Amino acid sequence: MLPDRRHALASLLAFAGNATLLPIARAQAALDLAQLMQLLAQVKAGEAVFTEKRTVAMLERTLESSGKLSFEAPDTFVRETLKPRHERLAVVGNVVTMSLGTRSRTVPLDSVPEAAVIVEAIRGTLTGNREAIERNFTANVTGAAARWTLELVPLVPRLRELVISVRVSGQQALVREVVVAMADGDRSVMSITPPG
Numbered sequence: 105m106l107p108d109r110r111h112a113l114a115s116l117l118a119f120a121g122n123a124t125l126l127p128i129a130r131a132q133a134a135l136d137l138a139q140l141m142q143l144l145a146q147v148k149a150g151e152a153v154f155t156e157k158r159t160v161a162m163l164e165r166t167l168e169s170s171g172k173l174s175f176e177a178p179d180t181f182v183r184e185t186l187k188p189r190h191e192r193l194a195v196v197g198n199v200v201t202m203s204l205g206t207r208s209r210t211v212p213l214d215s216v217p218e219a220a221v222i223v224e225a226i227r228g229t230l231t232g233n234r235e236a237i238e239r240n241f242t243a244n245v246t247g248a249a250a251r252w253t254l255e256l257v258p259l260v261p262r263l264r265e266l267v268i269s270v271r272v273s274g275q276q277a278l279v280r281e282v283v284v285a286m287a288d289g290d291r292s293v294m295s296i297t298p299p300g
Contacts, residue, residue, distance in 0.1 A: 135252055137243050138234065145232025147277045149176040152296045154183075161289030173296065181227040195223050218266045222284055225256045225270035230279055241270075249276055 135143070151174045158167040171185040185191040192203040200213045200223070213220050221240070228236035237243050241256040256270045268285040282294040 133248055135245050135248060137237070137245050137254075140245050140252060140254060141232045141234035141237065143232070143249060143277050144229060144274075144279075145177070147230075147232075150174065150230070151299055152279075153299055154294050154296050156292055156294040158292040159290065172299070175227060175230045177231040178233065179227065179231070181223060181230065193219075193223075195227065217263055221258050221263050221267045222270060225272065225284075226279075226282055229254060229272045251275055 151172065153170070154173050155170045156168065158169070160167060168188075169185050170187045171183065171191075173184075174182045179195075179197050181195045183193045190205065192201075194201045194203075195213060198213045199210060200216065200219065201208060201210045203209075213223060224236055224240045227233070228240070237256065239259075241258060244255040246253050246255075252274055254272045254274075256272065258264045258267055265287055268287050271281075271283040271285075272279055273281040273283075278296075278298075280296055282292075282296070284292045284294075
């Protein structure tokens with residue numbers, strides 16, 4: 105009787121151990137694009153602060169800027185740079201408004217292809233818009249919900265002549281970093297954190 109009891113207890117402990125590990129295993133399971141977009145789409149609006157370091161091929165130094173980001177599903181994205189100077193980029197649908205000091209200019213987003221690629225990558229990811237991502241990019245997801253990376257390469261050849269790739273990284277439904285590699289050798293790394 106005792107050996108059977110030990111066996112039953114061992115089986116029960118093994119089952120309990122596996123049951124407690126299941127949520128961890130699920131959290132660590134590899135994501136695909138559909139799952140990542142579904143996770144990100146749960147957040148309908150948000151605000152964050154950013155710091156950006158930009159390496160310009162023609163310059164010997166790194167340019168730094170910081171400011172605020174906000175988005176609202178389905179198609180609104182605002183980047184407000186506070187340092188080193190005040191600039192604002194607001195995109196609603198296909199309309200982009202760029203402001204520098206008191207001057208402002210509004211144009212269709214698709215008339216600025218380089219900006220459109222970057223905006224669609226960030227906005228599409230923040231809002232979990234799978235259709236926009238697949239319409240504009242070849243997408244490759246690596247990692248699990250706890251830490252993931254989305255590599256985006258423009259589908260249109262002439263856009264790849266401007267932007268090589270946009271790499272977006274995050275944790276759960278939060279975007280934490282955006283790295284843009286430009287065809288001319290320029291590179292920017294934007295770190296994103298919740299407002300403090």
